[in-house]
Amino acid sequence: xxxxxxxxMTDKSLLVGAAAAIKIDNLDxxxxxxxxxxxxLDKSGLDKGLLWDLRYDELxxxxxxxxxxxxxxxxxxxxxxxxxxxxxxxxxxxxxxxLQFGIQAVIAPSFGEIFYSNCMNNGLLSVMLPQALxxxxxxxxxxxxxxxxxxxxxxxxxxxxxxxxxxxxLSDRHRAMFLDGTDMIESTFSHxxxxxxxxxxxxSKYPWLRDIASRTKERIDTL
Amino acid sequence: MTAPRTLYRKLLDSHTVTRLDDQNIxxxxxxxxxxxxxxxxxxxxxxxxxxxxxxxxxxxxxxSHIIPTDPVRHRIILDPASLQQAQRLKSNCKQQGIPLFDxxxxxxxxxxxxxxxxxxxxxxMVAICGDSHTTTYGALGALGFGIGTSExxxxxxxxxLVYRTASDMRIRVDGQxxxxxxxxxxxxxxxxxxxxxxxxxYVLEFCGSAINALSVEARFTLCNMAxxxxxxxxxxxxxxxxxxxxxQRATDIDGPQRESALEYWSTLYSDSDALFxxxxxxxASAVIPQVTWGTSPDQVIPITAAVPExxxxxxxxxxKALSYTKLSPGMVLEGVAVQHVFIGSCTNAxxxxxxxxxxxxxxxxxxxxxxxxxxxGSGAVRQQAEDEGIARIxxxxxxxxxxxxxxxxxxxxxxxxxxxxxxxxxxxxxxEGRQGRGAITHLMSPAMAAAAAIKGCITDxxxxxVAHD
Ligand code: SF4
Numbered sequence: 001x002x003x004x005x006x007x008x009m010t011d012k013s014l015l016v017g018a019a020a021a022i023k024i025d026n027l028d029x030x031x032x033x034x035x036x037x038x039x040x041l042d043k044s045g046l047d048k049g050l051l052w053d054l055r056y057d058e059l060x061x062x063x064x065x066x067x068x069x070x071x072x073x074x075x076x077x078x079x080x081x082x083x084x085x086x087x088x089x090x091x092x093x094x095x096x097x098x099l100q101f102g103i104q105a106v107i108a109p110s111f112g113e114i115f116y117s118n119c120m121n122n123g124l125l126s127v128m129l130p131q132a133l134x135x136x137x138x139x140x141x142x143x144x145x146x147x148x149x150x151x152x153x154x155x156x157x158x159x160x161x162x163x164x165x166x167x168x169x170l171s172d173r174h175r176a177m178f179l180d181g182t183d184m185i186e187s188t189f190s191h192x193x194x195x196x197x198x199x200x201x202x203x204s205k206y207p208w209l210r211d212i213a214s215r216t217k218e219r220i221d222t223l
Numbered sequence: 224m225t226a227p228r229t230l231y232r233k234l235l236d237s238h239t240v241t242r243l244d245d246q247n248i249x250x251x252x253x254x255x256x257x258x259x260x261x262x263x264x265x266x267x268x269x270x271x272x273x274x275x276x277x278x279x280x281x282x283x284x285x286x287s288h289i290i291p292t293d294p295v296r297h298r299i300i301l302d303p304a305s306l307q308q309a310q311r312l313k314s315n316c317k318q319q320g321i322p323l324f325d326x327x328x329x330x331x332x333x334x335x336x337x338x339x340x341x342x343x344x345x346x347x348m349v350a351i352c353g354d355s356h357t358t359t360y361g362a363l364g365a366l367g368f369g370i371g372t373s374e375x376x377x378x379x380x381x382x383x384l385v386y387r388t389a390s391d392m393r394i395r396v397d398g399q400x401x402x403x404x405x406x407x408x409x410x411x412x413x414x415x416x417x418x419x420x421x422x423x424x425y426v427l428e429f430c431g432s433a434i435n436a437l438s439v440e441a442r443f444t445l446c447n448m449a450x451x452x453x454x455x456x457x458x459x460x461x462x463x464x465x466x467x468x469x470x471q472r473a474t475d476i477d478g479p480q481r482e483s484a485l486e487y488w489s490t491l492y493s494d495s496d497a498l499f500x501x502x503x504x505x506x507a508s509a510v511i512p513q514v515t516w517g518t519s520p521d522q523v524i525p526i527t528a529a530v531p532e533x534x535x536x537x538x539x540x541x542x543k544a545l546s547y548t549k550l551s552p553g554m555v556l557e558g559v560a561v562q563h564v565f566i567g568s569c570t571n572a573x574x575x576x577x578x579x580x581x582x583x584x585x586x587x588x589x590x591x592x593x594x595x596x597x598x599x600g601s602g603a604v605r606q607q608a609e610d611e612g613i614a615r616i617x618x619x620x621x622x623x624x625x626x627x628x629x630x631x632x633x634x635x636x637x638x639x640x641x642x643x644x645x646x647x648x649x650x651x652x653x654x655e656g657r658q659g660r661g662a663i664t665h666l667m668s669p670a671m672a673a674a675a676a677i678k679g680c681i682t683d684x685x686x687x688x689v690a691h692d
Contacts, residue, residue, distance in 0.1 A: 023539070024540075025540050026419050028654050030633075030652070030654045030655075030657050031654065031655060038260050039260070039289070039302070039308065040263075040304065041307060041308065042263070043264050058660060058661060083420065084419060084420045087419060087453065088355065088654060089354075089355055089633075089652075090353055090369040090371055091260075091371075092261070092373060095371070110420060110423060112423075113423060113453065113455050114355060114369050114370065117370070117371060117374065117387070118371035118372075118373065118374075121371060121373035121374065122373065171246055171247075171387075172244065173243070173246070184377055185272075185274070185377050185380045185381065188249065188377065189380075189381070191240060191381075191383075192381075194240050194241050194249070195249075195251070195381060195383055198240045199382070202237075202238075205487075206484075206487065207480055208345060208475065208476045208484055209253045209254075211281065212254055212280070212281060213280055213281055213282055213283035213321070213322050213343065214279065214280035214283075214322050215280070216341050216342060216343045216475075217322035217324075218322075219474070219475060220330060220341050
């Protein structure tokens, strides 16, 4: 396997990455991006907060035994993770932080639902593998000294490691979003007329839902 | 004849602008709620591309996560970054004509508490928010779910979402909840049984005699916590109780509109032969007050049970959780000392929750060495609790009676626990570090948390000798 880490030069359909395995189930977004890093007005500076409590101890000292702190893992672009990765809070900061840290893909048996959507909306590739295949991949990565090279191939829809080849599923929509970097809002704008027509019909059927927020606030403010 | 549909499918059908592909629809969103920390980047995104908010009147915002809860008349946010978030929310809302419950608005509160309490949540609607506990609104037969900031931007720009449809799960609960076993205990037990991912990929519908018997506020608790099982939504078909709750608050629905609303709401149930992809059945009469022992809401046991052994597939996660919570397999939680008690959050900070707490606190004292905080869910709840004499009872017993906000549910303001402190908490997440770095959270009902405050340790509220109201 050749090693040219990062997205393949010509397009994003092949990622050759250095992978680190973090064998923790239910790694929630509170842990991926703790609350003290949610105070910003923009998306910047979140690489610093990524997995903070795993990377640093209570005195702010680097935990040298944590995988992402080991020098040979400093350039990893792929995480191999446990079940229900990114569960919990909806904070998209978790995804922004992963990307800013250099992570381009996460491979896990399952993801928190909102996190999964957030990944897709930001071009962070989330690859779901059946538990048994994931376990094998995880074991292989943990046996290595140093990061394991993995290839995520969006043409063949497979993840390859030195010892394995696993197919995975990604909806056509998500695959296209990922490869083309679709601006979702722009593509929804193409339905602008549909939305306008829909809303008028909707409110004629359910008039109590029209301007529900502004009307309610006005009503209670005048009480 | 139309094919039988679940309530969830009915809600989707009435909100589908267009079908995008076999998995995704363009979903119209009736109400979008925002807070100060998951919205600024969305507004900036709009600004960058010179886009406007499509339908400002369908959006509302509140300052709730970063706000200090000290009981002062005029609240001042001292943390500069948090202050900026509050100010930015205000200017964004002003610019775009979006109503806001601002820092010192008397009705300010946690988003999932203020929206229903003012009649903004109505059966049959779709309500979304950049916050995972938006599932709360299912208690009134509204489809609610959390979204990320990119989606917040999408809703602001279009009032719609690209929505991947979920599968249907039904959870039937029959039987009667025993005294002191609450909706919180029921939902913790369910999460414990089906697991933190047990409802992942599903919108679930609660039904059965035990659900019918729950008050609307208890149903909020139930649907709120459904997300801790991974659910993408949680629904309860609206009944007379739910409709009364809404009509009492949504006073704008009157005259002929009321008739058509009632008629429409009466169609909001799953058809008898509708198919669910998955079903679970539970017995409410078997629910014992629950307490979490670990760092995930599904790591939970009845107060009478022992902490599980670290064995089988759960061995590693159990060991990891126990080392964080400083507990060991086989021990009971009764008697484990707590330094802190927190009663609050969108799960359990409504008036009925506070009445239960007052019932336990009346004539008793918070144990020396315990700091016990009560943070009402909204300005309206706080006012009502003061009018009912609840605040007085709590203060006399030595509880702190604070201003509304999320507070120690996620500890993003200055209400943070110190390393190693153990907290009996009426909140929804016992994740590592959630209430402060190294702090240990035990989730339980407000009554159980109040009992812990009195005894100074985790305890069985049923043994306290309090008459149940
Ligand atoms: S109370 Fe807790 S769970 Fe609810 S909205 Fe606030 S932080 Fe989120």
